[in-house]
Amino acid sequence: MAVLLPTALLVLWEICSRFAVVPPRYFPPPTTVGWVLVDRVVAGDLGAQSLVTLARLGSAFAIAALPGVLLGLLMGVARPLRDAVEPYIAFIFPVPKITLLPFLLIILGVGEPAFVLTGATSAFFQIVISTLGGVQTMDPRLLEVGRNYGARGARLFWKIILPAALPSIFTGLRLGLGLALVALVAVEFIAAKSGLGHLVYRHWQMLSTPEMYAAFALVGALGLLLTRGLRALQARVLAWQEEVGSL
């Protein structure tokens, strides 16, 4: 069924488009899109633009990951810091990060730094919140046992707190990467002149729909690959963790 229904939907689309039940100009047959996809990934802009998007994603994630985890951990162990920083996070986290783009464009000018930072902010807050949650929801008995055996300060942190928070940290990184991709593709669609998001926009404007759907499908495939791949990795690396979460 997992193969049958998607295939049936695609075949239905193919037939409707071939016999012009739906306007083929707007809804080209999936086989046409498929050929364009293969053709352009191997020898065209689609492959190159995917690499642009992936490079941006890599930079954004690199910028967000370490500071996010550090801040989350510090907030978890130092109450005053948590009190001081939490208002900002509560204020900014629900805001669509794409609204930060205008600010960044003004401050940094139109260019890579502004695009990448928008993606990085999306990931950053998710990573901080998940990490902090991991420290806060750890079993207090673990702390007690550690203390009873004489673990204090740095030792308590490295041996007890960090391992206990590890699953949440990984979840935060995984969700953060997904959010960064979503933000980056949206930024590309709106403001950038390169990347997969921009390809969708450009081919929409030019009404070259097969190329548009091909780029669109590639975004979906990329997201799927990242989320599913990281979830599999998490299940393998953190085998003692029961529920990895389904989204």
Added chain:
Amino acid sequence: MRALGRWLTEHWIAVGSPLLLLVAWEWASATGLLREAFFPRPSTIAAHLRQLAADGTLWGHTAMTLIRIGWAFALAAVLGVSVGLAMGLWRRLRDGLDPVFAVIYPIPSVLFLPFVSFLVPPGEIALVVTTAVTSFFLIAFTTTQGVRQIDRLVVEAAVHYGARGWRLFATVLIVVVAVEIVAASRGLGALLWLSWQILKIEDMYATFFVIAFLGALLSYGLAAFRARLLPWIQDVAEP
């Protein structure tokens, strides 16, 4: 008064830290340490917010955004709950749609704008439908999980869905603003983008604060509502 004092001794850092930041920002912009053209003073931003509120611009845009969120949420909820219930009840349908959902879900909803613009007339309807797309998948997914967890008791599934609704609502807000930036000429997101284009920086900051405030209000308000409605459900971690 006593209670306020106790609350302050408990939370003085949480209150003090933003205040300190605002004062530092005011000072840095006033002395020219930060370029005032890019980082206008908080007092200037507040004045502009007051002005936007006074001449009615702000209310018009806020109302527009809220109406769009309302329509998009209603659309996504009706369709999402129906599909989610069906997927929860029929295993085959679930198996069949799971891969479709998995591919579509990670795509940012702004990208659906071209596709939607082919299907429905452009303008308000296209905007609302695009906004509803991602929320639809979230709601359908949560509903499916809900149905599976409680052993096909459909009535309870609806309650269960309600229990999680507040997170979905916050997502709708995220999406609606992103979509507006691209396509609309009214609405808060549009005001923000417009401000940027004509470099009215003070307006931009002011609008940003309103968006942030709306987001906080919606997510925390719904959390409180849920806690009152379903007190037996243990509080979940931050979203």
